[in-house]
Amino acid sequence: MGTLISSFPSQRVMQQKNKVPGLILLKQIIENTSSFTGVTFFKSLVRQLAEVLGVHAVWVTQYHPDTHVLKAIAFWFDNAFVDQYEYQVKGTPCEPVLTNPDICHVPKNVIQLYPDDPDLKSLGAVSYMGLSLKDESGKVIGHLALLDNKPMPELPEVFAIFKIFASRAGAELRREIIHKQLKESESKLNRLVNGTSDAIIELDSKLHITQLNMAAGNLFRIEATKAIGNRVNTLFSMDSFNKLYSALQGLNSSRMRNCSVRIAGQLCCLKASGETFPADVNLSDYKFNDERFYVLYIRNVEEALSDKLKIERLHTETSMLREKIAFNEFDYIIGNSTAITKSLQAVKQVAPTDATVLIQGETGTGKELFARAVHEASRRGSENMVTMNCAALPSQLIESELFGHLKGAFTGATANREGRFTLADKGTIFLDEIGELPLELQAKLLRVIQEGEFQPVGSSRTVKVDVRIIAATHKDLKKQVEAGAFREDLYFRLNVFPIMVPPLREREGDVEILAKAFISKFSRKKGLKMKPLGKEDIHKLYAYPWPGNIRELQNIIERAIILSDDGEISLNHLLPAGPDKMREPAAVNEILTDEMIRQLEKENIIRALNLTQWKISGKDGAASLLNLPRTTLASKIKKYAIRRMASG
Numbered sequence: 176m177g178t179l180i181s182s183f184p185s186q187r188v189m190q191q192k193n194k195v196p197g198l199i200l201l202k203q204i205i206e207n208t209s210s211f212t213g214v215t216f217f218k219s220l221v222r223q224l225a226e227v228l229g230v231h232a233v234w235v236t237q238y239h240p241d242t243h244v245l246k247a248i249a250f251w252f253d254n255a256f257v258d259q260y261e262y263q264v265k266g267t268p269c270e271p272v273l274t275n276p277d278i279c280h281v282p283k284n285v286i287q288l289y290p291d292d293p294d295l296k297s298l299g300a301v302s303y304m305g306l307s308l309k310d311e312s313g314k315v316i317g318h319l320a321l322l323d324n325k326p327m328p329e330l331p332e333v334f335a336i337f338k339i340f341a342s343r344a345g346a347e348l349r350r351e352i353i354h355k356q357l358k359e360s361e362s363k364l365n366r367l368v369n370g371t372s373d374a375i376i377e378l379d380s381k382l383h384i385t386q387l388n389m390a391a392g393n394l395f396r397i398e399a400t401k402a403i404g405n406r407v408n409t410l411f412s413m414d415s416f417n418k419l420y421s422a423l424q425g426l427n428s429s430r431m432r433n434c435s436v437r438i439a440g441q442l443c444c445l446k447a448s449g450e451t452f453p454a455d456v457n458l459s460d461y462k463f464n465d466e467r468f469y470v471l472y473i474r475n476v477e478e479a480l481s482d483k484l485k486i487e488r489l490h491t492e493t494s495m496l497r498e499k500i501a502f503n504e505f506d507y508i509i510g511n512s513t514a515i516t517k518s519l520q521a522v523k524q525v526a527p528t529d530a531t532v533l534i535q536g537e538t539g540t541g542k543e544l545f546a547r548a549v550h551e552a553s554r555r556g557s558e559n560m561v562t563m564n565c566a567a568l569p570s571q572l573i574e575s576e577l578f579g580h581l582k583g584a585f586t587g588a589t590a591n592r593e594g595r596f597t598l599a600d601k602g603t604i605f606l607d608e609i610g611e612l613p614l615e616l617q618a619k620l621l622r623v624i625q626e627g628e629f630q631p632v633g634s635s636r637t638v639k640v641d642v643r644i645i646a647a648t649h650k651d652l653k654k655q656v657e658a659g660a661f662r663e664d665l666y667f668r669l670n671v672f673p674i675m676v677p678p679l680r681e682r683e684g685d686v687e688i689l690a691k692a693f694i695s696k697f698s699r700k701k702g703l704k705m706k707p708l709g710k711e712d713i714h715k716l717y718a719y720p721w722p723g724n725i726r727e728l729q730n731i732i733e734r735a736i737i738l739s740d741d742g743e744i745s746l747n748h749l750l751p752a753g754p755d756k757m758r759e760p761a762a763v764n765e766i767l768t769d770e771m772i773r774q775l776e777k778e779n780i781i782r783a784l785n786l787t788q789w790k791i792s793g794k795d796g797a798a799s800l801l802n803l804p805r806t807t808l809a810s811k812i813k814k815y816a817i818r819r820m821a822s823g
Contacts, residue, residue: 216347217249218256220340224321225251228333232298232322234260235308235344237352238273238315245269245318248348252298252322266291272305272318278334279305283326302327306337308345316352319344374454374473380466382407382423394475396447407471412451415442422458423469428592435459439602440557441476452477508544509692510685513818514677518545525672526552531624533609533669534647536676539726542647543607545676549645550603558602561595566608574616575632584633596629600640609669610650610661617662624668644669679721679728680778683819686716689725693732694744705742712746717785719750720778777815780808789819 211219221233234250234257247260264270268289272279281288281303286295304327305320319341321327374391376384384402392399395410408416422438441453457472508519525532526549534542543562550560568576575584579594595604606612612620623629628639646669655661679686690708698705708716721727735744783797790796791812792805801808 212347213351214248217344218251220344221249221251222256224337224340228321228336230321230323230327231300233320234322235317235319235348236261236269237317237348238264240315248317262294268292268295268303269305269318269320272307272320273315275307277306278337279303280327280329280334282328298322299324301325304337306341308341308348310349310352316345317348372474374471374475376407376410376471376473378407378469378471380468382469385468391473394446394452394473395444410445412443412445415444418442419456419458419471425593425598426458426460426469428598439559444473444475508541508548509689510682511688512677512682512685514682515685518674518676519548521672521674522548522552525549525674527554528672529553529643531643531669531671532645532674533652533672534645534674534676535652536647536649537678537724538649539724540676540678541725542649542676543605545674546603546605546607546645546647549674550605550643553603553643555602555643559599560603560605561599562605562607563595564607566611570613570616573613574619577616578619578629578631578638580632581634584631594631596623596640596642597638599642601642603643603645606644606646608648609646610648610652610655614660614662617665621662621665621668624665679724683781686721686728687713689728690716690732693729694736697733697736701736703736703739703742705736705739705744708744712744714786715746715750718782720782773815776811777817780811780815781817784812784817784819 217235221235224230225233232250232252234247234252236245236247238245243264244261245264247257250257250260264273266289268279268281268285283302285300285303286292289295300322302323302325303320305318307315308317308319310316319337321337371388372390374394375388376391377386379385384405384407387397387399387402391397392402395402407419411419418438418440419442422436426436436458438456438458442456443451444454445451452475455474455476459470459472461468461470508515510516522545532546532549534545536542546562547560550556563573563576565573575592575594577594577596579592579597582589582591606620619629623640623642624644627641628637630637652661652666652670656663656666679689687708690713694705694708716728723730731746731749732744735746735749739745780797780801783800784791787795787797787800791808792798796805798805798808803811
């Protein structure tokens with residue numbers, strides 16, 4: 176496919192004296208193609224090359240490596256354009272072009288050299304020339320080719336011209352591909368932004384509206400052209416705008432960037448007609464060209480609220496929250512074991528009070544969910560719950576994070592900043608990993624608990640706050656006190672109402688319930704349909720002691736779903752194979768107490784019962800697995816008060 180003909184004009188012109196044929200041809204082609212782009216450029220190029228060089232056919236293509244096909248963008252053949260021309264590369268003279276960095280030239284007998292090419296004979300091909308077109312990384316994206324019905328001699332001027340315009344064609348093809356990708360990206364983004372039912376509004380740093388999607392225009396009954404440039408306060412009642420503004424200030428004072436917060440409670444929004452509607456509002460920020468922007472995600476919840484719920488929200492919010500304590504089962508805390516039920520009962524008892532709560536439990540047990548449950552079921556549930564992990568920040572920054580600072584209080588303090596306690600005023604502050612709080616700050620925290628006041632870093636001004644404190648730790652604070660790492664008076668102030676969150680290994684039956692919940696969650700999230708867990712995998716779940724608790728279970732289930740390619744979930748290679756690998760051996764010098772030995776025996780019996788589906792006797796029963804007489808096992812089950820819990 177493609178050729179240069181021996182009676183080429185440049186060959187004749189070269190024989191004339193005082194002529195520069197390459198420059199003449201080059202000038203002619205440039206003049207006839209320079210004002211075009213895109214398909215128009217490619218059509219002009221192939222036509223001009225064919226006419227000026229006197230060849231039978233010229234074409235430029237885009238390469239599709241997934242199908243190994245070349246599709247013509249423009250094809251000039253026998254004084255006419257050929258539309259929608261494409262062909263498989265294999266077996267054609269174009270095949271070596273895609274792997275050769277230089278010109279591929281077949282001066283004659285191209286049909287004999289490529290007998291499998293189905294088009295060469297019908298095109299009357301004798302000779303061919305081609306050169307690949309590449310992107311900036313060197314990847315082949317297409318090619319430019321000539322074809323002639325006569326032999327094509329090797330002419331340096333022609334080769335030079337051909338390379339110049341192949342380079343120009345490559346640049347234009349790269350531009351076209353990038354332009355197409357940008358259009359596709361813009362189209363996808365437009366579908367994403369305008370395809371949602373939620374209103375999306377972008378604001379600049381002065382809170383002027385810069386963009387809004389179609390849903391926002393429909394929701395507020397405003398035209399985008401009229402809304403852009405207006406301040407956002409025209410869309411909210413005064414109280415709601417003040418609430419939004421406070422959230423913006425909190426976002427500004429945060430060290431985090433590109434983060435998102437949900438504004439607690441509903442905001443009162445105003446349509447252009449003056450009508451109001453309640454909405455849930457999320458707020459995020461980002462920087463572009465050193466300018467800060469904010470984005471509001473607004474969902475109208477008017478239809479979702481019943482008349483009764485509206486009245487209760489406006490007039491009897493406290494009563495509603497108390498009712499929530501009585502009936503809400505905190506559906507994000509999953510399980511029905513005795514241990515988890517006892518912990519949830521403690522939440523319901525303490526939530527209506529303002530008592531300080533100390534949540535204790537191993538890493539990964541979900542202590543933050545219990546803190547959230549206490550907050551949401553309290554009279555402060557409609558206010559902010561501000562969280563800080565005491566182990567996540569350097570000790571020198573924790574004081575500023577908790578209590579705020581004044582401009583110039585220390586190096587890097589370029590502006591006044593409110594602390595977490597100020598942001599949590601009238602609400603709740605959750606101090607996770609409280610055992611990591613430095614000793615020098617424990618006295619300040621004690622003062623806040625006792626007096627409800629503190630001083631920001633670098634200030635002599637006393638700030639008063641009304642904050643409920645919930646703390647959590649995986650450490651034994653009593654031992655911390657004995658070791659001098661934690662203040663005893665602070666410990667007693669925090670430990671007013673302790674809540675123990677049980678480890679997963681002590682929650683009989685809950686591991687299967689949680690696993691099913693995680694499978695449902697991740698399969699919905701990834702748009703997959705997963706089959707139920709098999710009996711063997713359920714046995715493995717019960718046999719494993721879960722040192723990482725619920726977080727470990729969640730990670731393993733998500734990993735199993737990712738690895739599944741047929742809807743089948745398999746825990747093979749994700750968990751140890753059997754009970755003999757379940758527990759790490761005690762250290763050589765470790766002496767186990769009687770209580771520790773009893774606990775080990777109890778856990779071992781529970782694992783054996785779970786593995787045998789609570790069959791006690793018989794060949795495949797738990798007694799056989801433990802190598803105990805049936806009566807002895809029954810006695811131990813009674814001794815340790817082991818009960819089978821429902822797992823449905």
